[in-house]
Amino acid sequence: MSDVASGTERYLADFRAFAHNGAAVAPAWLKEIRESAIARFAELGFPTTKQEEWRFTSVAAIAETRFTHPASPIPQLGPRAIEPFLIGGGPRVVIVDGHYAAELSTASSTPKGVRVSSLAAALRTDGDSALARGHLTRYARWQESPFAALNTAFLVDGAFVHVPADATLEQPLEILYLATGRERTVSHPRTLVVVERGARAAIVETFAGVAEGGPYWTNAVSEVVVGQGAHVELYRVQRQGPESFQIATTQSRQERDSFLGVHVLTLGAGLARHDINAVLDGAGAELILNGLYLLNGAQHADHHTVIDHAQPRCASHEFFNGVVGERAHGVFNGRIIVRPGAQRTDSKQTNNNLLLSTEARADSQPQLEIYADDVKCTHGSTVGPIDPMQLYYLRSRGLSPETARGILTYGFGAEILGRMRHPEVRAQMDRLVRERLGEGRA
Amino acid sequence: MTENVLLQVQDLHATVEGREVLRGVDLTVRAGEVHAIMGPNGSGKSTLAQVLAGHPAYTVTAGRVLYEGKDLFGMPPEERAREGVFLAFQYPVAIRGITNAYFLRSAVNAIRKHRGQEELGPVEFMDALEAKLEVIGWDSSYLTRPVNDGFSGGEKKRNEILQLAVLDPKLAILDETDSGLDIDALKTVAQTVDKLRRPDNATILVTHYYRILTHIAPDVVHVLAGGRIVKSGGKELALELEEKGYDWLREEATVA
Structure with missing residues (x-):
């Protein structure tokens, strides 16, 4: 415990240095929030497995590692370094060790009216700063989560995306969070996405590390606001190195008749915890949470999702699949809250886990809290090895056991x-x- | 006579969960023939079908089966399939995430590879498939759906017949493919099976009902009861069963 406590102390000391140094350029309102957030982190400390929310996931390794907050300037990376992580030739924001890398980003090529920049730059620009102030830190629950508190305390940069009413950002915007792993760094990238009424946007967040990097920790928070009737597809790939740590929160708030699709692919990090908190805060909103985790070696990945049906006639469909091999451990906790008055809620949750070895483990926990009476809520989860009947069926069609598996x-x-x-x-x-599973071409 | 023999089942005994279900089955199927295996529930019909395909839950305790003169039980299920044995499942298995097209092409290519033929790419395969789809009256939308996932009972049975048409086996075993089908679907399925008849292949129809045999005329009808074939005859036997049921055979078997 003393190690964990001293771990907390280190972050308080780092914060004091940060507050006197890099944080000085921030607007006053943000400085206040940071002060509150570090105070909250000091109270909460690192969670332990005695806490229900962290039962299956020990963060002792994070608490005990002496991570450093890298001082800018960030190291120069050539365009080659980011190439393996890019999807298309569209606009992109590249964040290296928590700081915007202008020379790698092509944020200016966005459609008219759409604002894509670094969060730090947005906070220095009058109009954007006012907009950011209206949203930033208002959704992600830093008062409850020590990691969100820590991210908020060290909030300095990340991506800022604003899609004004009825505008369209159809070619997916890529936000690449890259860790260099130099000097055991921790970064706290913070992203704010605001998609206004009737607008459409597609965004891909990729978390990765450059090769040859040592252990590093990414503690990320993204807040996504989906306006009335807006349509957002948010993709997220986590492919950090096996020595790394990743703690992240994706926090969304949806207004009336909006659509949000959150698609998650978790492949990387030795220890990963991803909290997805989705609030359906306007009648008729629709959410799809669609996630996949593929784990092997000694990886541990924990997905905690909370879907909050705060208003009537909203639909949420959640599908999380896990493929867990070797000695890996997958955790899924899916909480669905249906608030009083959220009538005609339609909610469906499934979590299926495939265990590829006898040492692999998966824990699946649905949690339904329903305070309205006219609702349709279903959930189901499975954990187990490959179904022998499926295997036999494929073999009876001529496929080898290896191909069938x-x-x-x-x-x-x-x-x-x-x-x-x-x-x-x-x-x-x-x-x-396919690369991960070693499966052939379609 | 023996040169046309495709399948020879000799004194086959099999158990499932320690219970003996097949108690000495003898059956000879020649190329070009259609055999119907009928019998009451629990007589061992499906067990026979599954044992021939290689279901892992069944244990063969005695007897042997020669397929084209080779020991069938010496081959794992996939090898039997590659050598031309096909079982249309009574309860086809759903596979989420894998489209019917991908599944079918994987199966076709596994068999082609075994025969030393070149594997088919997605485009070539789709071309070859179009014609087969037409035969069973399906549009290509079934190909992009996951294998049997969310399919109705009838759709699953049709999907088995699509696989049969695509894989073109030498020995097709249809395990109660007719049950759960409405009259139109039954007709389509039966006509497809009938069209696939050739002098060099054979079909075993495991069925509970006479009606499918009005579309596919069997050469031989067998009655399986108590894990043994108790009577064999021409297609008139099926009609007799339709009229009299199975009880008279049970009595006959007991007396014998």
Whole structure:
């Protein structure tokens, strides 16, 4: 425990240095929030497995590692370094160790009216700063989550995306968060996406590390606001190195009749925890949470999702599949809250886990909290090895056991990939899934 | 006579979960023939079909099966399929995430590879498939759906027949493919099976009902009861069963 406590102390000391140094350029309102957030982090400290929300996931390794907050300027990376992580030739924002890398980004090539920049730049620009102030830190619950608090305390940069009413950002905007792993760094990238009434946007967040980097920790928070009638597809790929740590929150708030699709592919990091908190805050909103985790080695990945039906006539469909091999451990916790008055809620949750070895483990926990009476809520989860009947069926058609196993395993992923609507993104995700599973060409 | 023999089942005994279900089955199927295997529920009809395909839950305890003169039980299920044995499942298995087209092409290519033929690419395969789809009265939308996932009972059975048409086996075993089909679907399925008849292939129809045999005339009808074939005859036997049921045979078997 003393190690964990001293871990907390280190971040308080780092914050004092940060507040006197890099943080000085921030607007006063943000400085206040940071002060509150670090105070909250000091109170909460690093979570332990005694806490229900962290039962299956120990973050002791993060608390005990002496990570440093890298001082800018960030190291220069050539365009070659980011190439393997890009999907298309569209606009992109590249964040290296938590800081915007202008020379790697092509944010200026966005459609008219759409604003894409670094968050730090947005906070220095009058109009954007006012907009950011209206949203930033208002959704992600730093008062409850120590990691969101830490991210908020060290909030300095990330991506800023504003799609004004009725505008369209159809070619997916790529936000690439790259860690260099130099000097055991921790970064706290913070992203704000605001899609206004009737607008459409597609965004891909990719978390990765450059090769040869040492252990690093990415502690990310993204807040996504979906305005009335707006349509947003948010893709997220986490492919950090096996020595790395990743803690992240994706926080969304949807207004009336909006649509949000969140598509998650978790492949990387030795220890990963992703909280997805989605609030359906306007009648008739629709949410699709569509996730896949493929784990091997000694990887541990924990997905905690909270879908909050705060208003009537909203629909949420959640599909998370996991393929867990070797000694890896997958955790899924899916909480659905239906608030009083959220009548005619339609909510469906499934979590299926395929275990590829006897040492692999998956824990699946649905949590339904329903406070309205006219609702349709279903959930189901499975954990187990390949179904012998499926295997036999494929073999009876001439497929070798190896091919049959490959197809059945790939099927777990393909089911999730099939819900991704942007063909170029889906193709890239499919390639990553096939690489991981060693499955042949379609 | 023996040169046309495709399948020879000799004194076959099999158990499932320790229970003996097949108690000495003898059956000879020649190329060009259609055999119907009928019998009451629990007589071992489906067990026979599954044992021939290689279902892992069944254990063969005695007897042997020669397929084209080779020991069938010496081959794992995939090898039987590649050598031309096909079982249309009574309860086809759903596979999420894998499209019917991908599944079918994987199966076709596994068999082509085994025969030393070149594997088909997606485009060539789709061309070859179009014609087969037409035969069973399906449009190509079924190809992009996951294998049997969310299919109705009738759709699943049709999908088995599509696989049969695409894989073109030497020995097709249809395990109660007719049950659960409405009259029109039954007709389509039966006509497809009938069209696939050739002098060099054979079909075993495992069925509970007479009606499919009005579309596919069997050369031989067998009655399986208590894990044994208790009576064999021409197609008039099926009609007799339709009229009299199975009880009279049970009595006959008991007396014998």
